[in-house]
Amino acid sequence: MTDATFDAVPERSSSAPSYLEDGHTVASWLFTTDHKRIAILYAAGITFFFFIGGAAATLMRLELVTPYANFLSPDEYNRLFTLHGVIMVWFFLIPSIPAVMGNFLLPLMIGARDVAFPRLNLVSWYVYIFGGIVTLYSLVAGGVDTGWTFYTPFSTMFSNSHVLAAAAGIFIAGFSTIATGVNFITTVHTERTEGMTWFRLPLFVWAMYATSIVMVLATPVLAASLLMIVCERLFHLPIFNPDTGGDPLLFQHLFWFYSHPAVYIMILPAMGVVSEIIACFARRQIFGYRFMVYAMIAIAGIGFFVWGHHMFVAGSSNYANLVFSLLSFIVAVPSAIKVFNWTASLYRGRITFEAPMLYALGFVGLFTVGGLTGLFLAMIPIDVHVTDTYFVIAHFHYIMVGGSVSAFFGGLHYWWPKVTGRLYHEGFARFAAILMFFGFNFTFFPQFIMGYAGMPRRYEVYPPVFQIYHVMSSAGASVLAVAYLMPLFYLGWSLLHGERSPPNPWRATGLEWQTSSPPPKQNFLVPPRVAHGPYRYHAEQDPSDLAEIDSGR
Amino acid sequence: MNQLFLFPPAASLEAKGVDQLYFVMLGLSFAILALVFGLIVVFAWRYRAGSGARRSKLPGFYAHEMEIGWTLATLLVFLGIYGWSVEARQVHWAPPHGALNVRVVAKQWMWKFEHPSGAREIDALHLPLGVPVRLDMTSQDVIHSFYVPAFREKQDVLPDRIVTLWFTPSRLGQYAIRCAEYCGTNHSLMGGEVYVVTPAEYARWADRNADRSLPAAGARSFAALGCAGCHEARADLAPRLADLYGSKVALEGNRSVLADDAYLERSILDPRADIVKGYLPIMPSYRGVATPEEVSALVAYLKTMKSGRTP
Numbered sequence: 001m002t003d004a005t006f007d008a009v010p011e012r013s014s015s016a017p018s019y020l021e022d023g024h025t026v027a028s029w030l031f032t033t034d035h036k037r038i039a040i041l042y043a044a045g046i047t048f049f050f051f052i053g054g055a056a057a058t059l060m061r062l063e064l065v066t067p068y069a070n071f072l073s074p075d076e077y078n079r080l081f082t083l084h085g086v087i088m089v090w091f092f093l094i095p096s097i098p099a100v101m102g103n104f105l106l107p108l109m110i111g112a113r114d115v116a117f118p119r120l121n122l123v124s125w126y127v128y129i130f131g132g133i134v135t136l137y138s139l140v141a142g143g144v145d146t147g148w149t150f151y152t153p154f155s156t157m158f159s160n161s162h163v164l165a166a167a168a169g170i171f172i173a174g175f176s177t178i179a180t181g182v183n184f185i186t187t188v189h190t191e192r193t194e195g196m197t198w199f200r201l202p203l204f205v206w207a208m209y210a211t212s213i214v215m216v217l218a219t220p221v222l223a224a225s226l227l228m229i230v231c232e233r234l235f236h237l238p239i240f241n242p243d244t245g246g247d248p249l250l251f252q253h254l255f256w257f258y259s260h261p262a263v264y265i266m267i268l269p270a271m272g273v274v275s276e277i278i279a280c281f282a283r284r285q286i287f288g289y290r291f292m293v294y295a296m297i298a299i300a301g302i303g304f305f306v307w308g309h310h311m312f313v314a315g316s317s318n319y320a321n322l323v324f325s326l327l328s329f330i331v332a333v334p335s336a337i338k339v340f341n342w343t344a345s346l347y348r349g350r351i352t353f354e355a356p357m358l359y360a361l362g363f364v365g366l367f368t369v370g371g372l373t374g375l376f377l378a379m380i381p382i383d384v385h386v387t388d389t390y391f392v393i394a395h396f397h398y399i400m401v402g403g404s405v406s407a408f409f410g411g412l413h414y415w416w417p418k419v420t421g422r423l424y425h426e427g428f429a430r431f432a433a434i435l436m437f438f439g440f441n442f443t444f445f446p447q448f449i450m451g452y453a454g455m456p457r458r459y460e461v462y463p464p465v466f467q468i469y470h471v472m473s474s475a476g477a478s479v480l481a482v483a484y485l486m487p488l489f490y491l492g493w494s495l496l497h498g499e500r501s502p503p504n505p506w507r508a509t510g511l512e513w514q515t516s517s518p519p520p521k522q523n524f525l526v527p528p529r530v531a532h533g534p535y536r537y538h539a540e541q542d543p544s545d546l547a548e549i550d551s552g553r
Numbered sequence: 554m555n556q557l558f559l560f561p562p563a564a565s566l567e568a569k570g571v572d573q574l575y576f577v578m579l580g581l582s583f584a585i586l587a588l589v590f591g592l593i594v595v596f597a598w599r600y601r602a603g604s605g606a607r608r609s610k611l612p613g614f615y616a617h618e619m620e621i622g623w624t625l626a627t628l629l630v631f632l633g634i635y636g637w638s639v640e641a642r643q644v645h646w647a648p649p650h651g652a653l654n655v656r657v658v659a660k661q662w663m664w665k666f667e668h669p670s671g672a673r674e675i676d677a678l679h680l681p682l683g684v685p686v687r688l689d690m691t692s693q694d695v696i697h698s699f700y701v702p703a704f705r706e707k708q709d710v711l712p713d714r715i716v717t718l719w720f721t722p723s724r725l726g727q728y729a730i731r732c733a734e735y736c737g738t739n740h741s742l743m744g745g746e747v748y749v750v751t752p753a754e755y756a757r758w759a760d761r762n763a764d765r766s767l768p769a770a771g772a773r774s775f776a777a778l779g780c781a782g783c784h785e786a787r788a789d790l791a792p793r794l795a796d797l798y799g800s801k802v803a804l805e806g807n808r809s810v811l812a813d814d815a816y817l818e819r820s821i822l823d824p825r826a827d828i829v830k831g832y833l834p835i836m837p838s839y840r841g842v843a844t845p846e847e848v849s850a851l852v853a854y855l856k857t858m859k860s861g862r863t864p
């Protein structure tokens with residue numbers, strides 16, 4: 001029996017080789033059903049796609065330094081922003097935290113041996129890679145120029161690009177998302193170890209659970225709408241084409257019915273990661289644990305009813321707009337609560353500022369900016385002016401890059417010793433975290449200003465008055481690019497030559513740290529028994545707090 | 554550009570309200586950011602590891618009650634903002650009567666405008682100062698979006714229907730029109746200029762560029778005499794007129810007639826002579842209402858009416 005507190009970590013047992021030592025052949029990786037190895041396979045996939053999507057962004061930012069077309073033709077530019085969106089949304093952001101960290105950590109955090117369906121888990125990865133290859137084919141074959149939003153009738157009747165292949169690739173990858181969602185839901189329901197009650201689950205597990213529900217319910221709608229695009233393009237079925245009685249707005253409803261919840265697929269996991277990190281480095285339990293859980297469930301639920309705020313100027317009725325505006329304000333409440341709770345979790349802590357904590361604090365700040373500007377966009381009069389401008393671009397990058405990607409890097413550093421059994425260079429890591437924060441703001445804050453000044457998105461050629469903001473943005477992007485490349489080097493070095501890590505270098509209390517680092521193939525040599533909540537940090541401060549923590553408040 | 558371009562000019566009555574909301578939201582956002590960032594910085598400093606700050610058990614109120622308190626406070630603030638934004642948009646609920654009605658056709662990659670006088674322009678739009686303007690817009694191909702940042706107004710333009718946007722220009726000058734919905738290769742080049750001029754100047758311009766052709770005069774009479782009230786708006790009361798010329802029309806009494814010039818003229822002046830099958834004899838005669846010149850212009854216009862998406 002393992003007692004799940006940080007002071008009871010077992011030493012590395014020589015009798016149990018780690019999951020990394022369990023087979024060194026290529027086949028032992030490609031045919032593994034170990035959730036930890038599958039997580040590594042996913043990590044390789046998303047890293048590859050992250051740098052492809054990043055390269056597209058780099059080319060766009062270079063082109064936008066001047067108001068005129070320089071080295072890209074309009075069609076090339078249009079293909080680049082489509083590529084950037086498609087790859088980053090479906091092949092990086094959506095699988096990033098869930099499929100990599102969720103896969104690795106979910107079973108460890110609930111004391112399970114593996115996910116509920118290990119073989120389905122491996123299939124998910126192959127489906128994801130296959131979808132990625134089909135999408136990459138569409139790019140190599142000449143690209144897609146519809147934007148990641150595939151608006152009809154442009155995508156079905158006017159675009160002379162490889163819409164079919166791109167849609168097929170995303171369609172295929174969607175099944176991987178659904179399978180992962182089903183797997184995680186089942187795992188949380190059936191694989192929790194003895195004593196791991198629902199309200200003793202770490203917030204990361206709750207985040208995965210809420211995300212999985214959204215994945216399972218929303219992704220089929222995306223599949224349906226992509227299938228309709230294929231049917232209209234290929235067989236001329238009259239669905240969106242107004243000439244044959246179709247409705248182009250139907251597509252937007254279907255697309256945003258998926259794509260707004262998809263935003264929560266990208267941000268909820270980040271909220272989970274950040275909750276783990278803040279608790280650990282503030283040495284505090286998360287303030288208002290239950291409210292944090294309810295907030296995530298509320299976001300996942302209400303998130304399904306706000307899609308219309310993407311369509312305030314699309315030709316929707318005034319009444320529908322009023323309802324969607326109201327619901328968009330309401331969905332912002334639980335997000336605000338979470339920000340307050342993270343902040344309050346610092347109160348009376350014993351805070352240290354290692355790289356993961358820097359990323360987590362950066363997340364809170366950037367997510368707050370993204371959330372507040374979301375309120376601007378929920379207001380119909382302001383949205384009418386700034387929708388489809390750089391204001392929107394800045395807003396969703398604050399959420400998805402400032403939020404999700406910061407949290408991803410925070411989690412990457414936090415769990416790096418757990419996954420690899422090695423330590424990285426703390427100085428480089430802190431420097432990269434700070435560089436990323438400033439590079440990000442430098443890149444995207446000017447976009448709020450030029451958005452309100454009237455700079456539309458998806459413009460290669462733009463009025464010269466906006467050049468100063470584009471130059472700032474591109475300069476920031478080059479800082480950001482350096483910051484994103486840095487971990488590749490110091491983490492790569494750590495992987496090969498890094499100092500061996502103790503099992504629990506952060507003295508964290510989560511169950512995933514109560515086994516060796518890296519963990520053995522079966523995760524725990526003895527199935528752990530859980531007797532209290534996940535954030536038992538007050539013990540080192542005031543033991544009288546523990547009763548309260550264990551009651552799950 | 555020596556100066557930072559922070560805000561586009563506010564050139565419509567609507568723009569001022571939008572800017573007001575925006576500035577208040579900016580103020581509120583900075584206040585919340587200052588609160589959150591301030592607390593993070595203060596806590597990070599005061600409760601850094603090794604500091605001597607007190608860390609005993611939390612006071613009892615500092616949990617549940619606080620949580621409920623700030624949830625409700627946030628909700629109330631949000632609802633307040635929502636209510637205000639709705640109220641601000643209320644004035645924009647329906648187009649005002651007597652607005653200047655300009656028809657807009659978008660196509661890859663240009664904007665075409667047609668004024669009530671028949672004056673047409675491409676990628677340029679002349680509008681009178683202080684007069685409510687109503688744009689009836691449609692697209693010939695993909696979805697575009699009519700966007701004038703100086704007016705703080707934007708509306709997607711769809712291929713299958715006529716969408717309406719209205720506003721009142723409130724400042725003389727020249728302002729950019731942009732396409733805000735991605736529409737293909739030259740999306741970023743699709744735009745133009747709005748010229749807000751004095752009403753007198755607008756009247757002169759509209760007259761100088763008026764379409765003096767017979768069908769155009771007929772189209773104006775068609776609107777002025779209220780023909781569209783039944784023939785376009787009420788298919789149950791009156792037959793549609795598009796593609797009528799040259800077709801064979803089934804009449805009450807099992808007759809039929811070829812829709813030629815004579816038939817069109819007779820139907821305007823003596824509508825009860827031939828009642829289209831399935832309709833009641835309710836159309837009044839326009840003899841003495843429309844001048845002979847107007848009647849021949851109407852006939853000329855009817856001959857050009859074709860079904861299709863062009864308004």
